[in-house]
Amino acid sequence: MSGSLDPLLQREVVVCVGAGGVGKTTIAAAVALHAAMEGKRAIVLTIDPARRLATALGLSALDNQATRVPLSEGARGELWAMMLDLERSWDEFVGRTVAPERREAILRNRFYKTLSSSLAGSQEYIATQKLHEIHASGRYDLVVLDTPPTQNALDFLDAPRRILDFLGNDTLRSLLGPALRAGRLGFKLFQMGSNALLKGLSRLTGVETLEELARFLAEIQPTYDEFKERAARVHALLASDRAAFLLVTTARGGPVEEAIYFHRLLVEAGMPLAAVVANRVHPDHLGGLPLPSPEALADELLREGVVDQGQPPLSRRLHQTLVEARALARLDAANLERLEASTHPSPQVRVPRFSGDVYDLPALRTIADHLFARS
Amino acid sequence: MSLLDRRLHVNIGKGGVGKTTVTAALALLLAQRGKRVLVAEVRAQNVPAILGARGRGPEIAQVAENLWAIALEPKASMREYALMRLHSKVLYRSIFENRLVASFLGFIPSLPELVMLGKVLHEVREGNWDAVVLDAPATGHGLTFLGVSRAVGQTIPAGPLRSETEWMQGLLEDPQATAIHLVAIPEELAVTETTELARAVRERLALPLGMLFLNRHVPERFSDAELEALSRGFAAPQLEAAADAARAHEDRARRSTRYEKQLRGLGLPLTTLPLLYPERAVGRREIETLAARIEAMA
Secondary structure, three states, rough: OOOHHHHHHHHEEEEOOOOOOOHHHHHHHHHHHHHHHHHOOOEEEEEEEEEEEHHOOOOOOOOOEEEEEOOOOOOOOOEEEEEEOHHHHHHHHHHHHHHHHHHHHHHHHHHHHHHHHHOOOOOHHHHHHHHHHHHHHOOOEEEEEEEEEEEOOOOHHHHHHHHHHHOOOOHHHHHHHHHHOOOOOOOHHOOOOOOHHHHHHHHHHHHHHHHHHHHHHHHHHHHHHHHHHHHHHHHHHOOOHOOEEEEEEEEOOHHHHHHHHHHHHHHHHHOOOOEEEEEEEOOOOOOOOOOOHHHHHHHHOOOOOOOOOOOOOOHHHHHHHHHHHHHHHHHHHHHHHHHHHHHOOOEEEEEEOOOOOOOHHHHHHHHHHEOOOOO | OHHHHEEEEEEEEOOOHHHHHHHHHHHHHHHHOOOOOOEEEEOOHHHHHHHOOOOOEOOOEEEEEEEEEEEEOOHHHHHHHHHHHOHHHHHHHHOOHHHHHHHHHOOOHHHHHHHHHHHHHHHHHHHOEEEEEEEEOOOOHHHHHHHHHHHHHEEEEEOHHHHHHHHHHHHHHOOOEEEEEEEEOOHHHHHHHHHHHHHHHHHHOOOEEEEEEEEEEOOOOOOOOHHHHOOOOOOOOHHHHHHHHHHHHHHHHHHHHHHHHHHHHHOOEEEEEEEOOOOOOOOHHHHHHHHHHHHHHO
């Protein structure tokens, strides 16, 4: 079950996807660390890492700055890390793609603010743009992206389409057409005719909202083709064999269901899925051994010279702990069986749950050992 | 008045902390106390299945004694809002049966969230329920969701939407009516996020905080001396397995203790909910265990 990720090192881009709270950032960092140990110049792009993980990677702020992570003696490559500031990335993106005379009006528009901060899919859109930019810079052999927590699995794959639909929406164009064609600001919708649809809509949203939206679309329109082309380039990169997706989950029921659903979407979208990684799997301490009775444990403690005391006695508490651990392991095993059957024939990798939070480089190496074969 | 007597309960927390499980337990507890309860989920429906029942998506359906469920969907909520607003089915049809227009509405930023939150608050305001329990989206999305009426109200000029946001905001901010509960688990990232969430709800959104649920809590079971005695490596494989399990247990338990202490610093009534060891998935029996626990601590 482990060691099957070695082909990842031949790729240029790795995208870690999955439900929130499954340890995507940790897996992404472990992949980049391993690549660096193997001689690659690797960078991990992360959105919102745990503080101690950020510290371990030498990251202190969301600043879009690549930071080199000091590695131990044996490392043959380089590890870099970057925390993505998505709103800033949007501003930079507009700076690069929009003509200077239109920039200010766009950056000030309320719809731009929503677009850059909270429109579903916008974080994913800009994160993949950033990924593409860093990949294209040629400075790294491997770029690993830890995707933002999505409200639902569709957001990530759907992001470019949703953003482009929003910006290029034909309904909006036909409704707000006169204003868009005139390309002028400060128009009044209701001077544009007595469209019944517009009137009905304005009773729901208010006139000003529609006007501001029209203005935003008018400003952004000349850039639309650029947005579209960039999205197409990102899509081409992600769908190519230079990229690979890692679908990360835990063995809990909810995340497993989401992973199965997401797996189907990835396959349908023709995305190169490298493996399904089940993280924090509860280990079966007993292996295949039968559960020992409290009395048997008491005998063994006695034989080993460990005092069996306490309330309840140590042997009983050990027994109870084994019962609980076995229940957790069995539940995980059943969920993973379903996961494997539903994501066949994608390779499966399992990473056990470790004692303690995983927040330093040695712990990341331990995780990497479960992902890759030891060289 | 007890927190449990509020009319609107919202659970918010990081993804993966068991928010929906806690929502099911809280809703079941309120229903068991004889209240008429509606449980609402956003763009999802998991509570009915956990309780062994079937939901009917955006249609309110009964899932247990005194307990009804709804899955909030932007389209259904938009339709309801539009019908209320336009006072005319004919006008509604002329607008909404135009497929293009319907898709257009989805693109007005914040409108989907606004109408879904509006639906929940409408149910509270109409007084059909003694309590409504909302399972909010995870952290960032959840804050956006709960903040949508405030955000829209602050940015748009006076008009129909703005007056909607005013009564919504009034109800959300009312400490007699509303309680925003936080859900966490004893892990660093979740605890950090919970601390930030508490601040954001209190300061940025100015909404009344309720309880803090520390889910998957593990009680301490072994002393340092015992762990020491168990750490030397045993030849008997079952005893060695038991020692491994004890270390893993105690590691979780001590983090539970440490993070519980840290979270108590937030000054909210804290309820610990134990890690459960179900044979299959979490179901009605586990939810009843958690409900009893909340009852005991409340």
